[in-house]
Amino acid sequence: MINIGVLALQGAVREHVRALEAPDVNVVVVKKALQLEEIDGLVFPGGESTTMRRLINLYGFYEPLKQFAREGKPVFGTCAGAILMAKEIAGQPEPHLSVMDMTVERNAFGRQRESFEAYLPMKHVGEDIEAVFIRAPIIQSVGPEVEVLAEYDGQIVAAQEGPFVACSFHPELTEDDRFHQYFVQVVRDSIKVGVTAE
Numbered sequence: 001m002i003n004i005g006v007l008a009l010q011g012a013v014r015e016h017v018r019a020l021e022a023p024d025v026n027v028v029v030v031k032k033a034l035q036l037e038e039i040d041g042l043v044f045p046g047g048e049s050t051t052m053r054r055l056i057n058l059y060g061f062y063e064p065l066k067q068f069a070r071e072g073k074p075v076f077g078t079c080a081g082a083i084l085m086a087k088e089i090a091g092q093p094e095p096h097l098s099v100m101d102m103t104v105e106r107n108a109f110g111r112q113r114e115s116f117e118a119y120l121p122m123k124h125v126g127e128d129i130e131a132v133f134i135r136a137p138i139i140q141s142v143g144p145e146v147e148v149l150a151e152y153d154g155q156i157v158a159a160q161e162g163p164f165v166a167c168s169f170h171p172e173l174t175e176d177d178r179f180h181q182y183f184v185q186v187v188r189d190s191i192k193v194g195v196t197a198e
């Protein structure tokens with residue numbers, strides 16, 4: 001069994017839990033930093049990144065989350081979760097957890113397009129992936145080790161750097177579980193290569 005956590009400070013936790021389900025996966029709703037020790041991979045849901053950051057500090061998650069990523073354990077950030085992962089946030093002096101070499105811009109699709117859906121081809125994942133964007137960020141630029149997985153309108157909306165995966169949209173809000181199941185495979189592979197082995 002592999003254990004995958006969903007950070008349950010804010011946002012659509014239940015939907016992520018459902019999308020991660022697989023016969024060899026135990027999904028853990030993570031409410032306490034100590035639970036990070038039991039899991040092999042972690043999802044950061046969407047929500048509001050500044051609020052999530054406040055809760056991360058309030059509940060003593062900041063250093064344990066940095067450590068989790070430092071150990072190379074897989075993290076999947078969706079929407080606000082991707083903002084938490086970025087090394088740089090356009091127009092903000094400081095990033096949050098700074099685990100992935102990318103610059104994000106918050107609310108980048110503008111007010112007229114608060115939310116919309118698109119079907120995108122995604123590298124390693126499949127064709128016609130249903131993507132729901134809600135006050136979504138874009139990934140403005142990525143570092144040399146980062147692979148772009150999907151673009152929309154010429155903007156990067158999904159990317160991966162080794163065990164770290166981020167996207168601008170909300171894959172948990174559709175019935176299409178392929179992106180989550182891709183992340184599950186990233187976690188399985190990380191265990192095989194011994195990243196999380198003692």
Ligand code: GLN
Pocket residue numbers: 045046047048049050078079080081083106107134135136137
């Ligand atoms: N706009 C939000 C932020 O900046 C992200 C929106 C979302 O997660 N749906 O945190």
